[in-house]
Amino acid sequence: KHNCKVNEFILLGFSVDWQVDIVFFVVLLLVYMLTITGNVVIITATWVDRRLHSPMYFFLCNLSFLDAMVATAIAPKMMKDFLSKKKAISVSGCIAQCYFYFFLGTTEFILLAVMSLDRYVAICNPLRYSIIMNIRLTIQLMLLSWFGGFFSVLSPIIIISKLPFCGPNIIDHFFCDIEPLIRLSCADTALLEMIEFSLSTIVLLSSLMLTVVSYLYIITTILRIQSTTGRQKAFSTCASHITVVSITYSSCIFMYIKPNQDSEVDYSKGVALLNTVLAPLLVPFIYCLRNTQVQEALRGACRQKKTTQ
Template sequence: MGKQNTSVTEFILLGFPGTHRFQVLLFIAFLSSYLVTLMGNILIMALVWADYRLRTPMYLFIANLSLLEVLLTSTVMPKMLVNMVNKRNTISFTSCIVQAYFYFLVGSTEFFLLAVMSSDRYVAICYPLQYANIMTTQACLRLVAASWMWGFLALIVPTILVVRLPYCGPNVIDHFFCDVTPLLKLSCSNTWTIEVVEFAMSSLLLLGSLLVTVVSYAFIITTVLRIPSPKGRQKAFSTCTSHIVVVMLFYGSSIFIYVRPRKSHSLDLNKVASIMNTVVTPLLNPFIYSLRNKKVKEALRDTLKRKLYSFKKPQLVSKRGNCVKNER
């Protein structure tokens, strides 16, 4: 696919320049955060699957968000960690395009899912009596599938345009993964049209889904303020706090990177903002939802108790059997 359009067969990712000691510290920090991210988000998915109390639309959305966070960070982090211990940080043309595509596919899907989750909170708080009939398990699964579908459709045209570009050299990408902005800078043709399409699609996707989220929370706040009991208002707001934090982190960094004119882009600032999307937000997601959520903590505690009991039970049976043999 790439050989027909370019003489470049591989790219060099600059990553994070610095001394050897600095690289070692970065490697340890990123590896630790990646492992914690995997364990935390996989734990949330396992809890939602294992505990019947969490098999509700809200927690099904949270489990799917955790899946997206695992996929997002896994698209970038393994290759970045390998490059940090190699002397030559290369990635093939095909692998670069595939990495860029899946990064934006998962990211776009996450924007749609966050908008869906805000709509879920809107229905739960503004129409609590009708919530069970509106947000059924089937409706939840359809909304998740729609998020993936729209994420896929949003990337078809930009991906085709980027793949068809000729790359004649140089082949050095000033980033730690194959992002669109530094990739377009390496093309030996006019990329103005693609930049306009990419900017328009990013703006429509990010700002459109953000608009749904903002409108949903505007109605939520209006409804909550009408609740006469302070305790009731606090309880209603507490169900939205975790989602608001994730929205602010993910949207803030993404809008900074992709919804700006190209001339104002600083690749160094883009790297810092990209770390928020690929490292910080996936790392914080399980802690935001688990440590602040009473049901998740209860499910985790009960699951650990069951596992501990099932582990001790064979030992107790074995000890009793030995006692019977000794008595005989």
């Protein structure tokens, strides 16, 4: 039994040679810079171009902001650890990182469900879209996403902040994930684990069900469209969102499909790396590559910049 109070945790990260750490640092720095740049470009293009002043792109702005914040919650500390011999983080800093990661991630799941609802109204009720998806409802849905994420993660984090940590203080991960953090407590955490599992299941399943049901109606409506051009146009407005939803939910599902015990930790780290570093980078590129309106807005911004020079 360890009786001393823990003041800091040690993050093992990927436990590789310092030469490899330098390579990882450079790669992560490039990925992080691209992530921030890509998401800032999406936000700027959406606000500058009047053609993108619609609920769909308002939600996209929120999604880009969330992705930039998820990357910021993890990447800077991770880069610092690649250059440090002692990969330490204070207990309060660890709990804060855990909270922000899960708060932002949960908000993103709810927001993706809201975006699918927006696409359902746009394709299944196009004539009433501007009446249904008015400014008031759009802001309410955005606030629902943020407050839903904030409050669903708040109670488990408050409980974690009051847990005693008596040692050991080693977290076999590159950031303060909730499961390894709970395991390090020297108190009974059965109730906390049940609360955490219940809340995450409710958020995940309810947002996934809303997304699936919305897209079932969308697909049915698209198939009824007579012209091929009409079907392609209707589907193109959903293509980017479907791709982002697929990446987000599949990476989350893989977190729960554990392989054998020996490779479980490395597997979790690999999937978490996809979730925290690569997914936020992919979103702006997906929307830039697959969405013609975003492409047109970016071309227009580039032309405007050239003429002002």
